[in-house]
Amino acid sequence: MFRLDPMRIALMVLMLVGLEAAAIFGGFFGREIVTEIAILAILAISLDLAAGFGGMVSLGHGAIMGLGAYGYALAAQAGLPPWPAAALGVAAAGLGGGLIGAVAARMQGIFFIMATLAFGQMIWALSFTAGWLGGDNGLGGIDRPSLPFLGLTDPLSFASYAVGLLLLVFLLAAAILRSPFGRAYQAVHENPSRAAALGVAPLRIRAIGFAASSALAGVAGVLAAQHMQFISPAMMVWTASGEVLVVLILGGIGTLTGPIMGAAVFVGLKYWAAGWTDHWHLVIGILLIAVVMAGGRGLAGQAEDWWRRAWA
Numbered sequence: 001m002f003r004l005d006p007m008r009i010a011l012m013v014l015m016l017v018g019l020e021a022a023a024i025f026g027g028f029f030g031r032e033i034v035t036e037i038a039i040l041a042i043l044a045i046s047l048d049l050a051a052g053f054g055g056m057v058s059l060g061h062g063a064i065m066g067l068g069a070y071g072y073a074l075a076a077q078a079g080l081p082p083w084p085a086a087a088l089g090v091a092a093a094g095l096g097g098g099l100i101g102a103v104a105a106r107m108q109g110i111f112f113i114m115a116t117l118a119f120g121q122m123i124w125a126l127s128f129t130a131g132w133l134g135g136d137n138g139l140g141g142i143d144r145p146s147l148p149f150l151g152l153t154d155p156l157s158f159a160s161y162a163v164g165l166l167l168l169v170f171l172l173a174a175a176i177l178r179s180p181f182g183r184a185y186q187a188v189h190e191n192p193s194r195a196a197a198l199g200v201a202p203l204r205i206r207a208i209g210f211a212a213s214s215a216l217a218g219v220a221g222v223l224a225a226q227h228m229q230f231i232s233p234a235m236m237v238w239t240a241s242g243e244v245l246v247v248l249i250l251g252g253i254g255t256l257t258g259p260i261m262g263a264a265v266f267v268g269l270k271y272w273a274a275g276w277t278d279h280w281h282l283v284i285g286i287l288l289i290a291v292v293m294a295g296g297r298g299l300a301g302q303a304e305d306w307w308r309r310a311w312a
Contacts, residue, residue: 002053002177002186007307008257011300015260016167023159031155037267038162039224042169044247044259046216049173051245052254053182054209055189057113060100060120062240064214066127068093068221069231073139082145082226089225090218096123097214098207105206120238128233138232142225158227165223166260169216173256176212185209250288252298261300 023034043065051057058064071092075085104115127133144158176182185205187195192202225231243266251262266284273280291298297305 002174002182002254002256004174004178004256007304008255011257011303012170012260015257015264016163019163019166019264020160023156023163028155031159033267033271034159035155035162035223035227037263038159038166039220039227040244040247040267041166041260041263042223043217043220043244044251044263045169045173045256046213046220047244047248048253048256048259049176049216050210050213051248053177053186053189054206054213055108056101056104056116056206056210056213057245058116058210058213059113059238059241059245060116060123061214061217061244062238063120063123063236064093064097064100064217065221065224065240066123066231066233066236067096067214068218069225069235070127070133070139070221071218072222072225073142073231074133076143077139077141082143086145086222086226089222090215093218093221094211094215097217098211101207101210101214105203105210117238117241120236120241124233124236124238127236134232136233138230138234140230142229142231144226144229162223162227165219169219170256170260173216177256181205181208246284246288248298249296250284250291250298252301252304255298255300255304257304258298258300261303262298265299 019034019037023031026034043061047058047061050061068089070089072085072089075088076082080088100116100119104112104119107115128136133139177186184195184200185208187198188200188202188205195205196202221235224235247262247266248259249262250258250266251260252258265287269283269287270280273283277283291302294302
């Protein structure tokens with residue numbers, strides 16, 4: 001069962017403070033990187049909720065994030081203010097993910113992965129061919145929201161807003177896992193037969209859990225649309241889902257702090273390695289192999305293990 005112990009809280013606070021410091025002192029490029037890290041970390045937290053705590057490894061979360069982005073963009077272009085449009089975007093992702101979960105919840109292992117991949121590709125194909133969605137040209141002219149005394153028009157304000165949303169998503173995911181539903185959700189993952197014997201409906205719990213995970217992915221989609229002020233089907237291809245799965249494994253599955261660390265390391269290494277080679281994926285791959293061979297705990301899981309050993 002998930003525990004939000006002082007060690008995880010301290011690690012989360014340290015990472016968020018580091019991101020905010022990078023936004024303040026990193027200049028324009030640093031602020032863009034912080035925003036990119038926050039979007040990727042939010043998406044990875046949503047996947048951690050499905051895969052790490054529900055055992056539902058998804059290759060469709062990139063497309064689900066796209067549902068949130070497109071929902072926000074269409075609502076904003078229809079004249080809805082940014083905040084209600086954002087709520088509609090999150091709802092669209094949660095509804096779409098809930099429908100996928102209702103179908104795929106009966107499957108396990110590789111069959112579940114392939115089902116989410118198929119649904120994700122169908123969503124991508126729809127966005128690519130639908131003229132009313134902009135087709136392969138995408139949609140532009142997307143407005144950003146505004147906050148009292150902050151705005152969000154300059155890069156620093158928007159980066160701080162992205163870090164704040166990351167904190168909110170982390171706390172929401174932790175609250176879900178610590179709730180009675182969250183404990184039943186984790187029990188279904190650990191032993192579905194025993195959970196069913198206790199009166200829990202495994203299929204319904206898994207479907208609702210996947211819908212909650214999808215709603216959080218929708219937050220990442222809305223934030224991505226607000227950041228770029230442009231969206232296209234390119235953000236929904238299956239490789240986007242594969243990338244966030246790599247981030248989750250790199251940071252640590254089933255930790256909630258791992259997605260933040262994994263996203264920071266992934267994005268940081270990508271830009272650092274891309275400065276001297278076009279094959280920056282090779283650097284990420286070597287690090288991923290090292291993390292898996294070290295025990296598969298991920299960077300955050302390894303840090304937690306060292307911390308416990310030091311205090312023991």
